[in-house]
Structure formats: C-alpha cells, structure tokens
Amino acid sequence: MAKEKVITSKDVHLYYGDFEALKGIDLDFNKNEITALIGPSGCGKSTYLRTLNRMNDLIPGVKITGDIRLRGQDIYASQQDVVQLRKQVGMVFQQPNPFPFSIYDNVVYGLRLAGVKDRSVLDEAVETSLKQAAIWDEVKDKLHDSALSLSGGQQQRVVIGRVLAVQPEVILMDEPTSALDPISSTQIENMLLELRGQYTIILVTHNMHQASRISDRTAFFLQGRLIEFADTKKIFLDPTEQETSDYISGRFG
C-alpha cells in the first residue's frame, strides 16, 4: 500500500542571483516518517529544506521555480498565506533560538498570538508539548525562569516544545543537534524517535550515525542535485550510486 504523501516537490530549482543552488529536486515525504537529508556542506540540503516553509523568501535575490505541494496545495501559489504555511510547517534551527522570555512564555507564544487566552488550555499545552519534547521533568519546577538560563541542549528541546505547541503537520529540522554536546544530541534523537509516527519530520544532518539511527528514509544531496533517495537501510547498506557510497563511507565530504 502506497504511503500518504504530505509534501511533494517536483523539479525545484533555486537561484541566488546567477548561482543555481538547487538543480531540479524531486522529493516526496511520507506522513509520520522521519526523512533525513544528508550531504556535504554547500550541497543544498538546508537550502532545499527552507523552500518547504518558504524561509528563503527572506533572502533578497532568491528565485525559486518548480512545484512544491503540501497536501496537494501549491505552497508557492499567489493565494498561499505564508504565515498559515509556517504554522503548518514548523521549523527548528541549528542554533537554539528561544525568545528571551520565560520557558512557559516561549512555549505558549504561538498559541497566545493565535488568540488562546484560557489559562488551563495554555497550561495543558505547555505540559503536553514539553513532555513530548522530553524536557518536562527538567523544567517543570522552573517554568517561569528565563529560557536563556537553560543549557544549549535544554534550550533546543524547549524550542522544539515551542514548535510542537502550535501542532504543525510537518517539522523541519536544520541540523538541530550540531551545536550540542553528544549527550544532549542523544536525548534529542531519542525524543525524535518518540515523535515518529505522530509528526512528519524532515531532518537535515551532518551526522551519518544520526541519520541511520533515526530516519525512515534518507536523501543524499551533492552539489545542488539529489543523487539518491531510498529507505535509510538501503542508503547505508547498499547504495545504488557510487557517490553515495563514497560519501557515507567517508571518502569525501
């Protein structure tokens, strides 16, 4: 049985001025799976990730062609509400970027701005999201302390909780553990494994081990092209392309 596809993209090209950073990417993402995007620095995997919630719109001089659809809706259509899109497609960045407010306020930020005022609803959202983000036990007694007082790994989990609180359909993660120590990274990987099956997660990572451990499918990018896309097991154990095999065995990149 074919799995339900949440995001489909066809022939995605992206130009920074004259430079073609993405050279025709075709990639689909299955519902409630973790898809890893791997490849050497500058291969376009982060750039591609950012086309999925239109974060590249912020950069002047960027031109995007092709067809990207979320549940069949063209997200680059002129009537697409970008703000609405980003509520459906949340994002976690490389550097933990909590707002300089309390942990509680960070998590309910999206909800409050969406007009939720009921204290009990907010309280419950905080508890649920922080539990899902595997940080509840560490912060439940200091929810009103500044989020900046936490360690980097804790901050990143609070940020993930903040994204979960607005209940997106898809979560984009741009190297979410590369600024963290190994223990924090493992905690976040375990948390992502817990979230698998509930959320569609697209994860850019430099860490082969991370990709092979937690993702269902893996896409290998090289110089703006998608070289290979298959089940993670196949990519790591029996890649079809020579370049993929060279990269995952550490011969370059």
Next chain:
Amino acid sequence: MSAKSIDKLMTGMLYLIAGVIVLLLAGLLGYILVQGLPHVSWHFLTSPAKSFEAGGGIGIQLFNSFYLLVLSMLISVPLALGAGIYLAEYAKKNWVTDVVRTAIEILSSLPSVVVGLFGFLVFVLQFKFGFSILSGALALTMFNLPLLTRNVEDSLRQVGFTQREAGLALGLSRWETVVHVVIPEALPGILTGMILGAGRVFGEAAALIYTAGQSAPALNFGDWNPLHIASPLNPFRPAETLAVHIWKINSEGIQPDAAAVSAGASAVLIIAVLAFNLLARWGGNRLYKRMTAG
C-alpha cells in the same frame, strides 16, 4: 627598553589619563553642586523668578522645563519609533533609504542654535505659533528626532536574525514578529536611549531661546484648562526653561543675587540630568530582567 617595561609604562599612562578625566569631571560636578546646593530650598524650587530684586526662585522655569520635555517627547517618541522600525525592519537598501540615513546623520550633528533659528523661522514666524511652548517642543523634536531614530534603529538591529527567523518560522507575520519578538527584546535599549534623550532635551538652551522664548509669565497653578492664557498647560504661552534661565541670568541678569540664582539653578539642572541618567540605567536593567524572566 624591554617590552615588559614599555607595557608597564603604557598601562601607567592609561591609568593616569583615565584618572585625570575622572578628576576633571568630578571636580566640575562637585564645583557646581557645592556652589549651587546651598541656595536650593523648597522656596527656591517653587517660587517665581524676580527680575530686579533678590529672593527669586525657579518654580515656573522648572515646571516649564518638565512640560516642554513631556510635550516634545510626546511628539518625537512616536515619530522616532515609526522611523526607526521602518529603517531597521522594512526599508530596502537603495538610494532613498541611503539619503534618509545620511540626512539623519547630518541632522544629529546639527548645532542646536541652528535648530533654534530654524524653529524661529518656521514655527514662530511662518506658522505664527509665536514664542511658545509648542514652537519650543517642535524645535526640540527636530533636535532630538535624529538621535532617537538612530537609537531605535540600532537597538532593533542588535536583535539577532535568528530571533526573527524563530518568530517567522513559528507562523508569526512580519508585523507580529516585530511587535512581539523584536521590540520586547530591544525595549531596554530603546528605553535607555529615550531617557538619555530626555536628559539632553532637559538641558538644552540654544534651541529654545528663539522658539520657546526667554520670558516666564506668571502662571496660575489653580487653572488647568489648556486654553486659558495663565494656565500652566497652555501650549501657546511663552515659556522660559531652566537652562534658558541660567543662560539669561548670566548674560543679562540684574538681580542682586544673580550669581546665587544661577548657581542654584545649575545645581538643580545637573541633579535632574543625573537623575535621568541613573533612571535610564536602573529602568533599562529592571525592564530587561522583567522581560527576560517573564
């Protein structure tokens, strides 16, 4: 000489220079306070000035200074916020915004006496506001606006791009990101700049001599209808401020106790400006703590 002894010598030099500067400033402040404070009393702070005899106070001037300050901040703060937010968050980099920025730079270094003459020609004569609080407040706005705008823009720019990304990625619109993420983070800096600007405005004399005027007509502090001529709130009455008063007494004062009044007024002015500075630091820190810990 060896590198080590040169290092010692230079360190000593820097200490010496820093010490001289501190001594100079402390001496200046101390002199003004020691000379002036003995003349400051409740009577001095509340009674009207006298032109020919001794025993005049600075009550009306003090009130005028505060009223003018409030009025000019009421005009300039919203404008500076709007312009600063536009420049930091929305303006594209092109020749128009370059011209705006250059204009702000030039305006911020404009001598205040030139601002005063501009205000005299435009507000006092052209708009027929006369020598009035309104003319003075508008001139002070011209004087203050460039620095305030720069301060707002700089404070907003200090907020990292990752914070904006975080807001936008969370599904906030650009405006929501600016209002709910960027401005709260920049608020302590903005507030500090505003209070320091207030201190600068409070001590300003040259821009006011030809706009708010050099006379302080008697006020009826029982009448708060802004339309009455003797009302303290009337924006169309001439209003000599504390700083202008000090300048006037020293240049043409004929009161027998002119020197004492001038010294006392100076001390009051310095204390007020000092209070603004301390308030800026205290308020900024406190606000930052409050904002960051919810």
